[in-house]
Amino acid sequence: MEGFVSLLDPRNPDVRVELGMARAEYALRASSMAFAEQLAAIHETLIEARAFPEIFVGPSYLSIPDAVAFAERAAIADLAVRLGLAEQTVRAQAEQARVLLLCAPRVWSGFRDGDIPAPNARIVADLAATLPATAWLAFEDAIVEAASTVAPARFRGCARAARERVQPEAAAELHRRTAEERRVWVEHDIDGMSWLTAYLPSAVAQRAMAHLDCVAQSLVSAPDEPRTLAQLRADVAGDLLAGVLGSEGPHVGVAVGVMVPVLTLLGLSEQPGTLEGYGPIDADTARELAGHAPSFIRILTDPITGTILDIDRTAYRVPADLKRWLQMRDGTCTFTGCGRRAADCDLDHNIAWADGGTTSAGNLSHLCRNHHRLKHNSRWKVEHVPEGITWTSPTGHVSRPDPPPF
Ligand SMILES: [Zn+2]
Structure with missing residues (x-):
């Protein structure tokens, strides 16, 4: 029939719109299921790593008391490198799967079936983790239906309110505990700018952070100081901004x-x-x-003789100028993907000094405490190559050097 467009004909815009909606709905469901599968796989792999630590740590370390914890760390690093995720993210995802399985099994199964979107499952996991076991059932009862029907922005509000209702602990105690997490951090933006939750030129943010660090360092060693370095940085920042700590406070030339x-x-x-x-x-x-x-x-x-500091040193101690230069070169811990700043890392001799390794730029690199211990105590292997550092995981995954910071 001339001019007739069928209700199933893609020439009909209504049909195309309906099809687009269905495709998006299907994809969202599939992505929830895939993400739940990723969390489950990470969680289960870490269970294996704890049960069979010999896969990740060498035989000589199997007898040390924390061999299992080391194996878990090495496995987390392995997963992180393979997935291109931060280790913290891998750890957090394993924890989400563990918490959901344990505290909210109906939400976990809805998530795995694609009925509950990933953001809502995550909200449930984050909140359930803060509740004692006696409150889990009531919490899940209160949110399980909304988790599959309410959009994340609104669901977060519902879930928080449900948590307040079932939370047996006093708000003051909760605040005291959460306040222990106080800290200060800088996030780098583009065009030479950074956030210290004030949008600042990076040079200013870095100096501010270095100053906080310096004042906090000067306080942390006091014999009766119970606060951690992170808590002290936050307290010093708060005091400075509130005008409690003026310019008469500890003022050290921060460079x-x-x-x-x-x-x-x-x-x-x-x-x-x-x-x-x-x-x-x-x-x-x-x-x-x-x-x-x-x-x-x-x-x-110097563009030509830029290697001037890269000369073999006969002393084990790293000279201050070389240390400073290596801090600039590495910027962060040199483990693939690790973002801990070099100033907070150890300088590691790749070939031990006792084995003839030199104190020179080619044999030194920054490793954070975690990755330093991982290098020495697990089956992770490191190799210095001309382009940088290559890491081989206990299960044989080789990661190429991260691109240099400059
Ligand atoms: Zn590291």
């Missing part, structure tokens, strides 16, 4: 490194400089910091 190519400094090149803890900064800012700011350690790099 942040800035690396400037010599041609840039002379104005003959626009090659970017590098701000310690941040990365590349534009040539103008680099020149300004190197030329005027008193609180920056200037490190000039």
Whole structure:
């Protein structure tokens, strides 16, 4: 019949719209199921790692008391490298699966069937983890239906309210415990800017952070100081901003490194400089910091003889200039994907000094405490190659060096 368009004909826009909606609904369901499967696989792999630690730690370490914990850490690092996720994320995902299985089994099964979207499942896991076992059933009863029908932004509110209702502990006690988590951190943005939950030029944010660090360090060693370094940084920041701690407080010259190519400094090149803890900064800012700011350690790099510090040292102790240069070079822990800043890391001799390894740039790299211990106590293997450092996981996954920070 001329001019007739069937209700199933894709030439009919209503049909195309309906089809688009159905495809999106189907994909969301499939992605929830796939994500639940990822969480389950991570959780179950870590159970295996704890049951069979010999897969991840060498025979000589199987007898140490925390061999199982080490095996778990090595497995988390292995999963993180394979999945391209942060280790914290892998740990958090395993924990989500564990909590949901234990505290909210109906939500877990709805999530695995694709009925409950991943964001809602995560909200349930995060909140259920804060409840004592006696409150789990009541909490799940209160939210299980809404978890599959209410959008995350609103569901979070429902779930929080349900948690308050079933929470047997007093609010003051909860606040006291949560306040122990106080801390300060910097998040780097683009164009030389950073967030210290004030949007600041990175040089200012890095110096502010270094200052907080310095004051906190000076307080943490007091014999009767019960607070951790992270808590002290937060308290010092709070006091400074609230005007409680003025300029009369501990004032130590805090220095942040800035690396400037010599041609840039002379104005003959626009090659970017590098701000310690941040990365590349534009040539103008680099020149300004190197030329005027008193609180920056200037490190000039010669484009031809840039390896001047990379000479073999006969002492085990790492000279301050080499240490500073390595901090700039590495920026962070050199384990694949690890973001802990170099200033908080150990300097590791790749080939031990006792085995003839030198104290030189080619044999030294930054490793955070966690990855340093992993290198020595598990079956993770490290190798220095011209492009950087290669890590081989206990199960044989090889990760190429992360791209350099500059
Ligand atoms: Zn690390």
